[in-house]
Amino acid sequence: MLVTEVPPVAIKPLVCNKIEAGKSAFTAACFEGTDWSLGPIQKSEHVQANLGLASQVGAALWGLGVRRAYAPSPIEFNARIINPKILDRDIPLPYGVHLFRNQEVPADGTILRKQGDAGVFSAGGCSVVVATLGDEIIFAHAGRECVLDRTRVLTDGMEKGRWVESVVDNIVSALTPHHNLRQYLRAWVFYSIKPEDFVHRSDDPDPKHAAYNKAAADYLPQKFGSEFGWAEKAALYIDIPRIIKAQFHRLGVEHVSLEHAYLANELPHTRNGGGRYLVAIVRNS
Numbered sequence: 149m150l151v152t153e154v155p156p157v158a159i160k161p162l163v164c165n166k167i168e169a170g171k172s173a174f175t176a177a178c179f180e181g182t183d184w185s186l187g188p189i190q191k192s193e194h195v196q197a198n199l200g201l202a203s204q205v206g207a208a209l210w211g212l213g214v215r216r217a218y219a220p221s222p223i224e225f226n227a228r229i230i231n232p233k234i235l236d237r238d239i240p241l242p243y244g245v246h247l248f249r250n251q252e253v254p255a256d257g258t259i260l261r262k263q264g265d266a267g268v269f270s271a272g273g274c275s276v277v278v279a280t281l282g283d284e285i286i287f288a289h290a291g292r293e294c295v296l297d298r299t300r301v302l303t304d305g306m307e308k309g310r311w312v313e314s315v316v317d318n319i320v321s322a323l324t325p326h327h328n329l330r331q332y333l334r335a336w337v338f339y340s341i342k343p344e345d346f347v348h349r350s351d352d353p354d355p356k357h358a359a360y361n362k363a364a365a366d367y368l369p370q371k372f373g374s375e376f377g378w379a380e381k382a383a384l385y386i387d388i389p390r391i392i393k394a395q396f397h398r399l400g401v402e403h404v405s406l407e408h409a410y411l412a413n414e415l416p417h418t419r420n421g422g423g424r425y426l427v428a429i430v431r432n433s
Contacts, residue, residue: 165338171433182424190249212430215245220269266430272422275291340388
């Protein structure tokens, strides 16, 4: 039987940012640690086998006022935004929090429709994007491969690996199918690996990485100008938040905040030993 009372120990986020955006208000938070991977919990029957993790996640989200947490499976970095109804595997966690998943439909983001809804994923340096229009809120995982189509990078833009280049395209299309509304859309980038930590070397000993890094050194400056980050000799420092902002601007969205765009030093990422912390975007109104 699952625990449903108040957690015995409060789990407070390391970083917590509360945002008021007209008719929409939300909280963005990161929970410290290296063992928050949600991978082991895909169905309700996985909870008892992973009760420590389930209790940890339940306690953390309970403390943010979450009752429904939507956790798309971003493993394919496919830039998709899906309807929350598709996340139809209801997983009751301890402390009265319900986690909704569907690993059969990988995606990077979804819509948060009601107060107390949250979007969550475990991260290792990938940024998260939140966009609002009126009372609508979308959250999305925004790692490098969600923002930059690998095939376009490797072919200098000559070929496409997917219909759109970035998750940004799908966020904007989901909120504003009519271009005349884009001036009212607002977006925020949170908790990305810093460019000084995100080094791509053209002399990488792994041939696959070296090929991508060389191609990126040609493609990104042409595509994004100085917004891509910077380069020094054989090293390319990719600035994902600034690329995201440039992509929004090209789609006619001017209100993009990078105030909380970069990851706190205490949190792990793929370039400093790894591990998974927890990211939550909670709708407050």
